[in-house]
Amino acid sequence: MGKIILENIKLFGFHGCMPEEAYVGSYYTINLEIELDFYKASINDDLSKTINYVDLYRIIKEEMAINSKLLEHLAQRIIQRIKKYRTDLIKHTKIKICKENPPLQSSVDRVCIFLEDKNIIN
Template sequence: MGKIILENIKLFGFHGCMPEESYVGSYYTVNVEVELDLYKASVNDDLSKTINYVHLYRIVKEEMATNSKLLEHLAQRIIQRIRKKYSKVDLIKYTKIKICKENPPLQSNVDRVCVLLEDKDLINKN
């Protein structure tokens, strides 16, 4: 077993419940963690036996371009897209997404607000 981890993807987006967030926007940091069996890829040096992290990045970037009121919803969409893309090859055992809004619009000095969603949270609720 192994993991592919994309750390600190920095993107700009328009997510939030306050009206001004939909036109002012904010910076976000996204972390993606996917657990899978990496044995065949490590032995065969074959990209088809693993998940291409370029595709994971592309999914995150595309979903960040679609506005959401809640980071929870955005994280759920990213997990669903990853699961759908790789459902036929059945490689993924586990997925975790962490999305942080940098400098959230709060009445205090807070660096970031983060949401962490794991696909087991979604599976157990279905």
Template sequence: MGKIILENIKLFGFHGCMPEEAYVGSYYTVNIEVELDFSQASIKDDLSKTINYIHLYRIVKEEMAINSKLLEHLAQRIIQRIKKYRTNLIKYTKIKICKENPPLQSSVDRVCILLEDLRE
């Protein structure tokens, strides 16, 4: 077993429940972990036996471009797309999405959600 990890993907998006978040937007940081058996990929040096991290990045970028009220909803959409991409290989997926400088009355650097999905 192994993991493919994309750390600190930095994107801009329009997510949130407050009306101004839909047109002002905010910066987000996304981290993804995908666990799979890539023993065949490591032996055969064959991309088709693993998950292309460029494709994972593209999924995140495309889903971040679709407005959501909740980061939980956004995370679930990303996980579902990743599972569809290589459902036969993926054993576990974890995603962490952080909104940088959230619109709160106090000094908070970021607000994050973490969603994990274990393939059944």
């Protein structure tokens, strides 16, 4: 068993429930962790036996471009797309999405959500 981790992806997006968030936007930091068995890939040096992190980044970037009111919804969409991409390999997915400098009435560096999903394959 192994993990692919994408750390501190920084993207701009328009997510939130407040009207100004839809046109002002904010910076986000995303961390993704995928647990999978990439033994065959490690032995055979074969990209088709693992998950290409370039594809994971592309999925995150595409989903970040679609506005959501809730970060929870955004995280769920990302996980579902990743599961569809390589459901045969993925055992466990974790994602953390942080909104940098959220529009609150006090000084808060970031607000984050964390979502994990275990892929139960029968």
